[in-house]
Amino acid sequence: MAAAAIAVRDVWKFFGDYPALRQIDFDVVPGSCVALLGRNGAGKTTLLRILAGFSKPGRGEVRIGGGQPRDPAARRTVGVLGHGISVYEELSALENLILFGRLYELPDPRRSAMEWLERTGLDRVRDGLVREFSRGMRQRLAVARAFLHNPSVLLFDEPFTALDDRAIAVLQSVLNDALRRGCTIIMSTHQLREALELASHVTLLNRGHLGYTGERTAEMLSDPGYLYARYGEA
Amino acid sequence: MRYFRHTYTILAKDLRAELRTKEALNASFSFALTILLLMSFAFDPTEEMTREFSGGLLWLVFAFAGVLILNRAFARELPNDCLDALLATPVPPSALFLGKALANMVLLLAVEAVCFPVFGIFYNIRWARQFWPLLLVVVLGTWGFTVVGTMFSALTVNIRLREVMLPLLLYTTMIPGLISAMQLTVHLIAGEPLSGALVWLRFLIGFDVIFTSLALALTETVLVG
Numbered sequence: 001m002a003a004a005a006i007a008v009r010d011v012w013k014f015f016g017d018y019p020a021l022r023q024i025d026f027d028v029v030p031g032s033c034v035a036l037l038g039r040n041g042a043g044k045t046t047l048l049r050i051l052a053g054f055s056k057p058g059r060g061e062v063r064i065g066g067g068q069p070r071d072p073a074a075r076r077t078v079g080v081l082g083h084g085i086s087v088y089e090e091l092s093a094l095e096n097l098i099l100f101g102r103l104y105e106l107p108d109p110r111r112s113a114m115e116w117l118e119r120t121g122l123d124r125v126r127d128g129l130v131r132e133f134s135r136g137m138r139q140r141l142a143v144a145r146a147f148l149h150n151p152s153v154l155l156f157d158e159p160f161t162a163l164d165d166r167a168i169a170v171l172q173s174v175l176n177d178a179l180r181r182g183c184t185i186i187m188s189t190h191q192l193r194e195a196l197e198l199a200s201h202v203t204l205l206n207r208g209h210l211g212y213t214g215e216r217t218a219e220m221l222s223d224p225g226y227l228y229a230r231y232g233e234a
Numbered sequence: 235m236r237y238f239r240h241t242y243t244i245l246a247k248d249l250r251a252e253l254r255t256k257e258a259l260n261a262s263f264s265f266a267l268t269i270l271l272l273m274s275f276a277f278d279p280t281e282e283m284t285r286e287f288s289g290g291l292l293w294l295v296f297a298f299a300g301v302l303i304l305n306r307a308f309a310r311e312l313p314n315d316c317l318d319a320l321l322a323t324p325v326p327p328s329a330l331f332l333g334k335a336l337a338n339m340v341l342l343l344a345v346e347a348v349c350f351p352v353f354g355i356f357y358n359i360r361w362a363r364q365f366w367p368l369l370l371v372v373v374l375g376t377w378g379f380t381v382v383g384t385m386f387s388a389l390t391v392n393i394r395l396r397e398v399m400l401p402l403l404l405y406t407t408m409i410p411g412l413i414s415a416m417q418l419t420v421h422l423i424a425g426e427p428l429s430g431a432l433v434w435l436r437f438l439i440g441f442d443v444i445f446t447s448l449a450l451a452l453t454e455t456v457l458v459g
Contacts, residue, residue, distance in 0.1 A: 020441050035261040051321060052318070052319065053322070053458065054318050054321055054322070054458065055458065055459055056458060068305060070454070070458065072326070073324075074322035075322065075323060075326050078322065079322075080318065080319070080322045082315055082318055083315065084313075084315025084316070084318070084320035085314045085315075085320060086315050086316055087314060087316070087319070088247070088251060089253060089313065089314065090250070090251040090254040090255055091247070091254075092249065095250070099243065099247050100319070100323065102239075102243045103240065103242075103243060103320070103323040103324075103325050104324065105236070105324065119276055129254075144416040145319065161420070182331055
C-alpha cells in the first residue's frame with residue numbers, strides 16, 4: 001500500500017471549550033480525489049484550514065507527504081483555494097501572480113504567471129488592476145494563483161460556489177488535468193452529485209465527528225442522499 | 235539569502251499597494267502636519283522652551299500618525315483572505331513579519347522626513363545641528379515603534395475593535411522606547427553631542443533588540459496559533 005499523501009491522526013480542534021473537530025483520523029491515498037462532505041458547521045473548513053497549515057490542531061497530528069503542514073517543503077506541494085480569492089486588489093493580475101511566483105520560489109515567476117494568465121483567459125487584461133475586474137475574472141485569477149506553483153496536493157473549500165460559468169469551465173479543466181497528473185485533491189462542497197462524480201473517496205463529517213471515510217461506492221453515485229441517510233447524523 | 239529575498243518581496247508588495255491607494259499615508263501626513271501647525275499657533279514658545287518640549291511633541295506626533303499606518307499593516311491582508319494565501323507559501327512567517335515591519339518603517343520615516351522641516355519652520359528652531367546622530371535616533375525609535383506596532387497589528391487583525399486595541403497595546407508597551415527617543419531628541423536638538431546621552435541610546439538599542447527578537451520568535455504563534 002502506498003504511503004499516505006495526507007495523514008490525519010486523532011485530530012481535535014477546540015474553539016474555547018467547544019470541540020469543532022473530535023478524533024478525526026483518516027489517510028488520503030496519493031492520486032485520490034476526496035469529497036469532504038458535511039452539513040454547515042460540520043467542521044469541513046476547520047479541517048481544511050488545519051490541513052493547509054493556517055491553523056494548528058488542539059490535539060493530534062497532520063502530515064502532508066510525511067512532513068508537518070507548516071514545513072516549507074510541504075508548503076511547496078500544496079495549493080489552496082478557499083472562500084476568498086486571495087489576490088490583492090491594488091495590484092494588477094500579472095503583479096499578483098509574479099508576487100506569488102516569487103514567494104513560491106519559482107525559477108521564472110514572470111513566465112509562469114504569463115502561462116497561467118493565458119490559460120485562464122486573462123492575458124489581455126494582465127496589467128489591469130484586480131479592483132477593476134469583474135467577479136468572474138477575479139475567480140479565474142484565484143484559480144491561476146492556486147495552481148501557479150504546480151502543486152501535487154490540492155485543498156479546495158467549496159471551489160464551485162458562486163463561480164460564473166466561465167470560471168467553472170476553467171476550474172474543471174485544471175482539476176481534470178490535475179487528476180490526470182496524479183495530484184491528490186481534497187474538496188469540500190455542498191454540491192453532492194458533482195462532487196461524488198469527481199471523487200474516488202468520500203469523507204463525511206457530522207458535527208465534528210467522522211461519519212464515514214472510505215471509497216466512494218456505487219450506491220453513493222446512484223443516490224447522493226444515500227450517504228447522509230446511512231452515515232449522517234441522526 | 236532566500237529569507238531576505240522573501241522579506242524584500244513582502245516589503246515591495248506592501249509599499250506598492252500603499253503607494254497605489256495612499257490610504258494610510260494620506261491620513262498619517264494630514265494628521266502629523268495638522269498637529270504640528272495647530273500646536274505652533276496654540277503656543278508662542280521661546281526657542282529654549284521649544285527645545286525642551288521638542289522631543290515630546292515630535293514623538294507624540296510620530297506615535298499617533300504611526301498608528302494610522304500600522305492599523306493597515308495586516309488589515310490590508312483581510313479582504314479576499316490574502317493572509318491565508320501568504321501563509322500557504324513556503325515563506326517563513328518571520329520573513330513575512332519583517333517585510334511588513336520594514337514597509338511600515340519606510341512609510342513612517344517618510345512622514346517624519348516631512349515633519350522635521352515643518353517643525354523647524356513653524357517653531358523657528360534649528361533642529362539639524364546634530365543631523366546624523368538625530369537621524370540615528372529617529373531610525374532606532376521608528377524601528378522600535380514599527381516592530382512593536384506590526385506585531386500588535388498581527389495580533390489584533392481578527393479582532394473587531396482592532397482600531398481601538400492596537401493603540402491601547404502599542405502605547406503602553408512603547409512607553410520605555412518613546413521616553414528614551416524623546417530624551418535623545420531633546421538632547422540632540424539642543425545641539426549637544428550624542429556622547430552626553432549614551433544611557434538613553436543604550437536603552438533604546440536594548441528596547442529594539444528585545445522586541446525585534448520577541449516579535450520574530452512569536453510571529454508564527456501569533457499568525458497560525
